[in-house]
Amino acid sequence: MSLRPPARKTVTALAVTAALALSGCSGESPSRAERKTNFIDRAPVATEAQINSSPTAAAIRARGQMLIGSDKNLPLVSQQNPTTGQTEGFDATLSRMLAKYITGQSTPRIVSVTPENREQLLEAGTVDAVIRIYSITEKRARQVTFAGPYFDSGQTIATLRTNHAIQTADDLRGKKVCVVKDTTSEKAVTQKEPEAAVTPAADSSQCVSALEQGKAEAYVHDLTVVAGAAQLNNKIKIVGNPFTSEPYGIGIRHGDDSFKNFVDDWLRSIERSGLWRQAWQQSLGTVVPGGPPSPPNIGGAPGT
Missing domain, CATH: 3.40.190.10 (Periplasmic binding protein-like II)
Structure with a gap:
């Protein structure tokens, strides 16, 4: 999907909240602030056996940092907080949790990608995965392998x-x-x-x-x-609700089925634990009416 976000007129409320929380001036009760911290702290870390099931995951753990293709200017999805420098939003939170699952640290290196270059960057190994509102299509699946879907937009x-x-x-x-x-x-x-x-x-x-x-x-x-x-x-x-269905997937290098299975298993784990739901509530859920949607069926979209 080739999308240009709206021009940023003011610092987003999300960024302001994060900045205030970090400075200790948010006015939140300690219990709520702790819940925000524990949200990422509670994210799982893969066992050695799980890591060894995927040569790609093993290589990322050995490197010590995951390289994720994403964006830094998509409000509520993946946007850099100008105060903290951290990328925030639904996709950004999933990126942090996946990085932690593999490396033990929720600090991936974010590489800016565009709809025009993401397949090339995956093929070249410049990024380990792309998590950037990446719509799954059968045509794209001929160039990239998709884990997920992790979200059904529209x-x-x-x-x-x-x-x-x-x-x-x-x-x-x-x-x-x-x-x-x-x-x-x-x-x-x-x-x-x-x-x-x-x-x-x-x-x-x-x-x-x-x-x-x-x-x-x-x-x-x-x-x-x-x-x-x-x-x-x-x-x-x-x-209202979306009137079309557009599943988003996590793009990985074409043909890397072991890493796809590894990422799919991680997605299932954060869905079962409620972490997926919390990621949605603290990002898209702040403006989208209704409660959190049900996660889409992993492997259920054409192209996965």
Whole structure:
């Protein structure tokens, strides 16, 4: 998926909270602060037998640091905190837990990747894995092996908080809908509601502006991007559930089945323990309505 996040206008609430907590001025009770610390502290570390089941995992442990391809500018998904320097969000938290599982340390080296170069970086060994809203497709699976899926995203609707007329995708009929050009959003909207008036924009920030200016009544994009926009701008809200399914996977070098099985086993362990749920609650769950979704079936997406 090739996505450009909305322009960052202010320090995110997530970053501010993290910075205050680290400085000891958060105002939180000690028990809540401890729970945040213990969230990563409770993440498991693989046994020697588990590590030895995968030559790639063994090589990473011997190196002492995991190299993860990701991003540092995706709010609620993977964004660098300007105060602490740490990357935060749902994907970032999974990256930290996977690194800890393999090396014992929740401090991976984050390598910036793009949709254009991630397969090449995996093939070259520049990164050990890619965790960056990486949609699983059968076409991509011919170049990269996917563990997971670890999250099921999809096209989601955002409106102004003052708009109560749109609650589901069926309500888009006859409405002005902004989408980002060169994404799958336009096709998804027209297939779901052919009578919607779809207007492409250059990026997410332009769609948010269109909402504020009354040029659009709804903005449709992938859940993770819409959530980031809602977190940055309190004038908009997410309505309803995603009306398409888009599973995200962890990309690893093509053909490395032992490492895929190793990562899949780790995903199952954090799902069983509730750590996956906590990662969602403290990131995407801060703006997405409803409770945490159920994790997708590992190995259940075409391409896995």
